[in-house]
Amino acid sequence: MVRPARAAAARFGIRVGVLAGALAIGAGLLTACGDDTSSTTEVTMLTHDSFELPQDVLDAFTKETGLTLKIVKSGDAGQLASTISLTPGSPKADVVFGIDNTFASRPIEAGALEPYEAPAAADGAAEYAIPDSNHELTAVDRGDVCLNVDDNWYSSRNLKAPTSLRDLRDPTYAAQAALMDPGTSSPGMAFLLTTVGVFGDDWENYWRQVSAGGAAIVAGWEIAYNQLFSAGEGKGPKPIVLSYASSPAATPGTSALLDSCFRQVEYVGILRGARNEDGARKVVDFMLGQTVQRALPSSMYVYPVQKKTPLPDGWAQRAPVPQWTVSLPPAYIAQNREAWLRQWRDAVGR
Known part of the structure; x- marks a missing residue:
């Protein structure tokens, strides 16, 4: 999901910002589950670099539970999955928080997550459960x-914009694109899976053409969005970028190519061996509550999973849901991910 620093740019890869009083900085805090005293009054959440929720939402967790929620960021969703x-x-x-359906099988198979069936999941989240799992991720x-x-x-240049992901086979458009490494980026992996779903056995040739045409792969x-994209914060040189269907809601003058989309779901899960497992369960429950679910569209430019959650005015028009998306079963992704990554690296010369 993307948002302009992600908060103004939109992704299920969308979100930037400092959470005052909540963001723990420094390697020392990566062991923040720390001493016996803090383990009962604090709960530490590991997440990706794009995570962002308003401070008043984080404060609401403390009011509801009496616990302090510390946020520790750890790269992109792919790096996050590898770390745990x-x-x-x-x-x-x-x-x-932040492992998505393209990487979900990795920590589940590693035994890194503790099963927990959140009562509120029945209100919508359960519809996105990982098939054949045991409630390790919500x-x-x-x-x-x-x-x-x-x-x-x-x-502004009187030029024709691309209308399809197929247009990137043209070197003119390929050279204008900022894409992402599927080995380190969850949006990057999602787009790789899109090409597998759209082009079938020809997906490697697609990447050879896009890479040879000069696409930037970061x-x-x-x-990609905030440094290279011409409409991003950095006003970079690339007018095509991999992001989210909801990103244009935060970045006027842009649009999404709706034939290039992969449905992405983000999950929260309790880490096996957590010092504050009770607090972790409360975080899972909190993430499904209306305080967080209502905040997701405007703060992280993603759709909430809980039913009957109201959306911001005009959201459906500014961030339309694609009528068609590529969808591959997590087990199928898990079985083929490493082979696809090797083939992708060969195709792009990495």
Whole structure:
């Protein structure tokens, strides 16, 4: 999901910002589940770099539970999944948020997560449960990873903008695109899966053409959107970027190519071996509550998963849900991910 620093740019890869009083900075805090005293009064959540919720939402958690929620950021969703998968039973936090359906199987298979069936999941989140899992991850939000275009850039130059992901086979458009490495970026992985779903056995040739045409391929969303994208914060040189279908709601003058979308769901889960497991369960419950669910569209430009959650005025028009998206079963992704990544690296010369 993307938002202009992600909060003004929109992604289920959308969100930037400092959470005053909540963001723990420094490597020392990665062991923040710390001493016995803090383990009962604080709960630490590991998340990706794009996480953002308003301070009053975080304050509401303290009012409801009496616990302080500390946020520790750890790269993109792909890096996040790898980090917790390497430390099963010895986590660096109590709970994790931001693992998506493209990487969900990795920490589940590693035994890094503790099952928990949140009562509120029955109100919507349960519909996005990982198939054949045991409630290790609970859905929080959903969105659609799509190519975004800076329409103002093209109109100001009297140039024709691309209308499909297929247009990136043209070197002119390929050279104008900022894409992401699927090995380190969840939007990047989502777009790789899109090409697998759309082009079938020809997906590698698509990437060969896009790479040879000069597309920039970077580690994550923040670099692509906020540094390279011409409509992003950095006003970069690339008028095409991989982001979310909801990103244009935060960045006027842009649009999403709705034939290039992959449905992405983000999850929260309790880390096995958490010092404050009770607090972690309260975080899961809180993420499904209306305080967080109502805040998701305007703060992280994603759709809430809980039914009957009201959306901001005009949201459906500014952030339309694609009528068609690529969808692959998590088990199928897990079985083929490493092979697809090897093939992708060969195709783009990495």
